[in-house]
Amino acid sequence: MDHKPVLTDKVMQYLDPQPGKIIIDGTLDGCGHSQEISKRLQGNGLIIGIEIDKDLVKQAIKKNIRGLIVEKNNYKNMKEVIAKHNIRSVDGVLLDFGMSSWHLEESGRGFSFQRNEPLDMRFSHEExxxxxxxxxxxxxxxxxxxxxxxxxxxxxxxxxxxxxxxxxxxxxxxxxxxxxxxxxxxxxxxxxxxxxxxxxxxxxxxxNDELNNVRAGIQAAMEVVKPGGRVVAISFHSLEDRIVKSAFRTWGAVLTKKGVSASRAEQLLNPRSRSARLRAWENKS
Ligand SMILES: C[S@@+](CC[C@H](N)C(=O)[O-])C[C@H]1O[C@@H](n2cnc3c(N)ncnc32)[C@H](O)[C@@H]1O
Missing domain, CATH: 1.10.150.170 (Putative methyltransferase TM0872, insert domain)
Structure with missing residues (x-):
């Protein structure tokens, strides 16, 4: 199944990937956003793509996207992940929380109540x-x-x-x-x-201990972006959104006062985008 990335135009507007930049995509999945970031880097720059699910990691590697390094890890460990590549800070971080359409439709792990599958629901087989x-x-x-x-x-x-x-x-x-x-x-x-x-x-x-991951992930993201760098987060649940909103208020500059929702047109085309809320933040230090 084709995973449609949500709010892509807004992600690009706020993340603003330009040639020469280093971007972390902390929730790689089907690489929808990473593909778009890669186009904008024009072969000059780097995307460190992090994904917790080993099956999705394999799929991402096969896509062979220009400038993308794929890492199987939890986004909350992004500092350690970039350190492996001798990188200490980045220009932008994208976090698009929750599950993939692939989890729901194809994983066979019991994410969908419309199927009869084993009640597993793990993103990471190691848990x-x-x-x-x-x-x-x-x-x-x-x-x-x-x-x-x-x-x-x-x-x-x-x-x-x-x-x-x-x-x-x-x-x-x-x-x-x-x-x-x-x-x-x-x-x-x-x-x-x-x-x-x-x-x-x-x-x-x-x-999947999702809310603790969101808490730790957003914190790590705000710490790894350089001055002038940006964090863009997309939540699908009010509790996630609340965590992002309050973390972004602690320091730096919030670029999206109210949070951004998908347009009517996108919501019609991609029902999953209906509950998406994007927030963006800039390191002003
Ligand atoms: C909504 S999808 C991201 C879609 C992606 N932006 C795209 O354009 O295709 C969320 C992805 O994050 C992954 N994920 C969830 N929790 C994670 C974590 N703690 N660390 C890394 N990846 C995680 C899921 O396995 C899923 O593939």
């Missing part, structure tokens, strides 16, 4: 925690907190209770087992898809 291990081992209150905090799901407690009751007689290991439990706990059919989406999103955030 021990899977969606199934969380679902089958966490105390009821902790499960409910995950659904409430990361999914803002109103039936969080009821769903956590039903999970704990179910797992007494069967292990919950497939996506459709979880879908069925959520369905039973959501009285109004109209809200079922909405609730299931939120429960799956909350689990994915917990499995």
């Amino acid at each position: 021990e925690k899977t969606a199934a291990s969380i679902i089958n081992s966490l105390p009821e209150n902790d499960l409910a907190d995950i659904f409430q905090q990361y999914g803002e799901e109103r039936h969080a407690r009821k769903i956590a209770h039903a999970i704990v009751a179910t797992r007494k007689h069967e292990r919950i290991i497939q996506t459709q087992q979880l879908v069925e439990i959520v369905r039973r706990c959501t009285p109004r059919a109209f809200f079922r898809t909405h609730s299931t989406t939120k429960i799956f999103q909350a689990l994915r955030i917990a499995v």
